[in-house]
Amino acid sequence: MSAPVNPPVAFTQDELGWVSWIDPLPEAELTERHFAGFVDRARAKSEYFRLLVRDPEVLEARTKTDKDIFYNVADGLPRAERELAAAATSRYNGCIYCASVHARFASTYSKRRDDVQRLLDEGVGADLGERWSAIVKASVALAATPIAFGPDNVEELRQAGLDDAEIVDVINGASFFNWANRLMLSLGEPSK
Amino acid sequence: MSTRDIIDTLAGIEPGSAPDAIRARRLQARENAQKSYLALFEPVDANEFALAERFAIATFVTGLHGESPVASFYREKLAATTDGAALVEAIQVEIQRGRTSGPYGAFPAGPLSIENKAGLIYRVSAERKPELGARLVAAFEHAHLLVFRPRDAASADMKALLAAGWSTTGIVTLSQLIAFLSFQLRVVSGLRTLAAANAQKEAAR
Numbered sequence: 001m002s003a004p005v006n007p008p009v010a011f012t013q014d015e016l017g018w019v020s021w022i023d024p025l026p027e028a029e030l031t032e033r034h035f036a037g038f039v040d041r042a043r044a045k046s047e048y049f050r051l052l053v054r055d056p057e058v059l060e061a062r063t064k065t066d067k068d069i070f071y072n073v074a075d076g077l078p079r080a081e082r083e084l085a086a087a088a089t090s091r092y093n094g095c096i097y098c099a100s101v102h103a104r105f106a107s108t109y110s111k112r113r114d115d116v117q118r119l120l121d122e123g124v125g126a127d128l129g130e131r132w133s134a135i136v137k138a139s140v141a142l143a144a145t146p147i148a149f150g151p152d153n154v155e156e157l158r159q160a161g162l163d164d165a166e167i168v169d170v171i172n173g174a175s176f177f178n179w180a181n182r183l184m185l186s187l188g189e190p191s192k
Numbered sequence: 193m194s195t196r197d198i199i200d201t202l203a204g205i206e207p208g209s210a211p212d213a214i215r216a217r218r219l220q221a222r223e224n225a226q227k228s229y230l231a232l233f234e235p236v237d238a239n240e241f242a243l244a245e246r247f248a249i250a251t252f253v254t255g256l257h258g259e260s261p262v263a264s265f266y267r268e269k270l271a272a273t274t275d276g277a278a279l280v281e282a283i284q285v286e287i288q289r290g291r292t293s294g295p296y297g298a299f300p301a302g303p304l305s306i307e308n309k310a311g312l313i314y315r316v317s318a319e320r321k322p323e324l325g326a327r328l329v330a331a332f333e334h335a336h337l338l339v340f341r342p343r344d345a346a347s348a349d350m351k352a353l354l355a356a357g358w359s360t361t362g363i364v365t366l367s368q369l370i371a372f373l374s375f376q377l378r379v380v381s382g383l384r385t386l387a388a389a390n391a392q393k394e395a396a397r
Contacts, residue, residue, distance in 0.1 A: 007300055008300070009300045009301065009303065010304060011304075022354075022360045022364075051364060052368070055231070055364050055365045055368060057227075057231035058231040058365065058372070059368075060227075061227035061228040061230075061231050062224070062368070064223075064227075065224040065225050067220065068220035068224070069218065069221045076217065092295065093295050093342055094295060094342065142378050142381075142382060144294070145257055145340055146293065147257060149378075149385055151388065151389040154385060154386055164210065164211075164390070165214050165217060168211075168214045168215070168382075169218075171378070171386070172218065172221060174382075175374075175378035175379045175382060176375055178374040178378055179371045179372055180371070181371075182371035185338075185342040185343055186338055186345040187363075189347075
């Protein structure tokens, strides 16, 4: 268990580190079963993934779910807007680490860095234009407990121009970050 | 068209329907959401985290989100386990005690402190502690934290689980289970809402 190192106190698009509160597997103890869990072998260098790989079957399935929801852009929502759903969910749940990564991706793919920064600075109520605001609002409604996503959210997404396949991408992207945020927030903390 | 999986079952999606066709476009996500479910609830190795415990925590977590087909699914699974059946009633009482609205909690001290939001800090009631046992008591308190105020999580929470008999590997699987259910509940709810909105539109034509 490492000592906390300079945790960030605000949402940022800067690159952050992440420190585990419990022991990841040492690299020397990794077997082929663990490497299958990483999906990408390079993840063996990451403290976060070496912690999650303690349960390799869950990590493998989760990683593949993540990749398809976010990277399979042959159709459906553009990558930038899937990242926006992830960043908005993370902003609302309070995961400074996840928000930093996915805000950065949203900026890269949309070229709307200032709008993304306003989401981080002002929070999920920031006015980002009809389409983005509808996506943020839907993501927030999905993240609430009890879940508040309703027919009004669907109608708003439609009015903003999203078809059913794109709405499902919003649902998947936002839902997935309710998974990711809870892992990053509960097993360790970000560091600058 | 593909075989019905657990999300289809819980969301009421029929093979060949429009939502089924949309899900088929994210085939790897679909198959691996199912594999995640199986890895957590039909694990290759349950030594660190017993099956009855998994269904007990799933019953608690899904119940905290309100009554739903997902909540009744896990409750029935728990009732079908030898060690879990006796716990169903006690867990229902704890769900009622723990229900609230989230997310809330505190940010690290600084500019975000103005967004801090106070809320229920749930603890299992003293009466039900002997019935649930130390491991489930610690797991329920941790689950409530992750469901409603994940930003409050701290290293001390890991120590509480270790002290209650959870191994490091068990804590990883426990965290995955609670976090996965947060995902599954939302996908199911989102797909149901979308299907209902479409049905209503059809009816209004």
